[in-house]
Amino acid sequence: MLRLNALDIRKGEFRLSGTADIKAGARVAVIGPSGAGKSTLLEAIAGFQPLDSGKILWRSDDLTARAPGKRPIAMLFQDGNLFPHLTVAQNAGLGINPNRKLTPDEMKTVEVAISRVGLSGMEGRKPAELSGGQQSRAALARVLVQQRDLLLLDEPFAALGPALKAEMLDLVKEIVAERNITLLMVSHDPDDARRITDEVLLIAEGKLHPPAPTADTLDNPPAALREYLGT
Numbered sequence: 001m002l003r004l005n006a007l008d009i010r011k012g013e014f015r016l017s018g019t020a021d022i023k024a025g026a027r028v029a030v031i032g033p034s035g036a037g038k039s040t041l042l043e044a045i046a047g048f049q050p051l052d053s054g055k056i057l058w059r060s061d062d063l064t065a066r067a068p069g070k071r072p073i074a075m076l077f078q079d080g081n082l083f084p085h086l087t088v089a090q091n092a093g094l095g096i097n098p099n100r101k102l103t104p105d106e107m108k109t110v111e112v113a114i115s116r117v118g119l120s121g122m123e124g125r126k127p128a129e130l131s132g133g134q135q136s137r138a139a140l141a142r143v144l145v146q147q148r149d150l151l152l153l154d155e156p157f158a159a160l161g162p163a164l165k166a167e168m169l170d171l172v173k174e175i176v177a178e179r180n181i182t183l184l185m186v187s188h189d190p191d192d193a194r195r196i197t198d199e200v201l202l203i204a205e206g207k208l209h210p211p212a213p214t215a216d217t218l219d220n221p222p223a224a225l226r227e228y229l230g231t
């Protein structure tokens with residue numbers, strides 16, 4: 001269980017508070033109006049945004065004071081997931097160790113991850129030599145080699161066309177199921193949430209709401225969500 005316990009986050013005038021428990025292995029969409037604090041919540045879970053109060057617990061480990069790199073978390077953002085001067089294999093290898101050459105076993109892990117995301121044969125290419133979809137796959141390979149329990153996605157596929165985005169979401173769904181990864185995904189598109197998540201965590205008006213089933217919530221949205229969905 002990922003326990004977001006009595007969180008209180010302040011950023012200038014902005015404030016977000018609430019409690020939510022996320023079951024291990026769940027796939028959860030983080031939804032809410034623009035500026036509601038979706039990215040801020042992911043940053044807090046990853047350790048980049050300090051809490052004013054509250055605790056973040058994972059399987060009874062208290063992560064609250066832990067540095068980002070020491071948390072069992074991998075994260076993908078909308079942009080900037082790849083270094084342009086490094087190859088696909090080097091970018092993926094950064095997930096294991098940014099500072100030194102990889103051991104043969106670690107190189108094997110990179111090779112398996114690159115194959116899993118469908119980029120075998122492209123290990124030596126730089127990001128500029130890949131399509132947008134292939135770049136997303138390379139970023140996902142880096143997440144895979146990290147072998148973390150939690151994956152946080154902040155709209156990483158927003159720049160892709162609808163078909164490619166659907167393909168990437170399906171790949172993420174398969175991979176998190178295979179590895180029993182707990183997924184939190186920020187999305188502006190309710191169809192993304194329906195496609196791969198079973199629960200939604202709504203953030204609105206400074207409050208974090210406990211996760212609720214995706215289809216029920218989107219079919220019968222609470223008032224705070226209705227305006228955002230345009231229903």
Ligand SMILES: Nc1ncnc2c1ncn2[C@@H]1O[C@H](COP(=O)(O)OP(=O)(O)OP(=O)(O)O)[C@@H](O)[C@H]1O
Nearest residue numbers: 011012013014032033034035036037038039040041
């Ligand atoms: N450095 C900052 N100082 C003060 N307020 C900030 C700062 N950065 C962001 N904010 C405010 O924090 C709030 C939450 O921002 P956040 O990016 O988490 O929202 P979001 O729900 O992810 O938005 P969007 O859907 O538009 O990406 C916003 O109202 C924003 O204006």
